[in-house]
Amino acid sequence: MATEHPIILHHFPQSPFSEKIRLIFGLKKIAWTSVVITRIMPRPDLMPMTGGYRRTPVMQIGADIYCDTQCIMRELERRFPEPTLFPEACRGLASATAMWTDKAFFQGTVNLVFGTLADKVPQEFIADREKLRGAKFDVAAMTSAIPQMRDQFRANLQWIDSQLADGRSWMCGDQISLCDINAYMNVWYVRGSLPILDQILLEFPATKNWETRMRAIGHGTSSEMSTAAALEIATRASPETAELADPHDPNGRKPGDMVAVMPDDYGKIGVRGEIVALSSQHIAIRRRDPIAGEVIVHFPRAGFLVLPA
Template sequence: MAAQHPIILHHFPQSPFSEKVRLIFGLKNIAWTSVLISRIMPRPDLMPLTGGYRRTPVMQIGADIYCDTQCIIRELERRFPEPTLFPDGYRGLASATAMWTDKAFFQGTVNLIFGTLANKVPQEFIADREKLRGAKFDIAAMTAAIPQMRDQFRANVQWIEAQLADNRRWMCGDRASLCDINAYMNVWYIRAHLPDLDRMLAEFPATTAWEARMRAVGHATSTEMSTAAALEIATRASPQTAALADPRDPNGRKPGDQVEVMPDDYGKIGVRGEIVALSSQHIAIRRNDPRAGEVVVHFPRAGFLVLPA
């Protein structure tokens, strides 16, 4: 029988994408292990696990490494199906909301926060995010765009308010779901960094009450672990991912192919390896690292590129 490994989340407290996963631990009452990583590079004990992928968070279970919240959420739902994040009638929509919340909504939120903080943003953070983006992290332009970003935040929050307008407690019915987790991320991010969220939400009473319910979910029970100890777990473990072919893959990819996987928008650092499993929503690649040993790194398909290595 395979060893039971802890569910390890590599994250930092200010990360809005990590907050999504922490809230899922709370909703599903999952005990987890917290590995705190630096908000900026370097991350010398994490890069051997991911092969260079540097977006946050990363989930680790033994020598299986899950990158991007889409992939992490899918694996948590598989392992802990109740209570489900996908209520009847919303399975496709709940997943698809990430393309709204994590891209357009998030980018406007980032611009609003950092434009407002302006000269309080450390120079080393700006330099790190310029490397991540491959473009200028232009605080002056963000500051100039604050009026437009306020408009965008209001427009996005009004969609949440409209969804809650029939007095439902949660966006997709009578239980919190991935729709709520995704939509809440940007509201949480503003709350964590700017003092005037209450004023910004004043015209949205249903959203204000919903935000309080989301805050009350909590993060379940966690224990702390060092980055070095997490790397050691991977080194001593073996990946547990079974081979899985996708006979309908539109490009004819198959287990054994050498590929390079990377995000399609920012943090475009290619991770190379051999395909172990793939589907329309998931690809897992095996790689060998001098420090981590053999690991299988998992990625989503939406928002990611799969290129010949």
């Protein structure tokens, strides 16, 4: 589906969550625009668009801003439905796997990576992540926990390998799905950060072959844009999200309500705005920013809090 505005991904190359979206661009053969942001704050051209949300990546289409990979994936699926990320055999499970891969699996993987890198981690990166998490980013504790994190990483890989053990190409069968994209993120992160993955994968040949297939998907076709140029696009554009009520909202929320939306685990910065659209999986809020102008910021519901503003 063509769009008037470019599909812009605000990301940085080392971001494992961004790799999910880059893979979807490759899978669906989407032409996209890459805006490389800094790994740490400040991000003065992005914050006016997100309202303070600072996790990576963020997708921008004109003055519509999509936060969190769950939300980004669903919007890409809506605009580019083939090949689908949600085969019938695992339509609901495909989304639910993110609660495994992005939380418990990822947290163990982060501890393994940074515990192993230890003194190579810049102090300014540690300080930034402590602000993001609201807790100490304790590299020394991560280092002491390396044996346990190896155990955890191996246990999670074995789950993937068990799913692939019958000879299927993908986790849900003969068709790639979001299950594969979600699970691959952690394998990709270790592959790019540590030299131990090949040794670990000797035990899991099905996962090793699957990783090779995943890597071959690529990232589609991209062009580069500056953060300032992306902000100018948002400033000049008008949001295109239509009002949508949810008659089944269990808390009686409706378009026009003022709310603050934030992640429920870390990066808990409330983005304030007026509800424009909502459903069981999605909420979009309108903001008026002195720099970016009128934008609509989109969030998922799973893993996010919606509070009265």
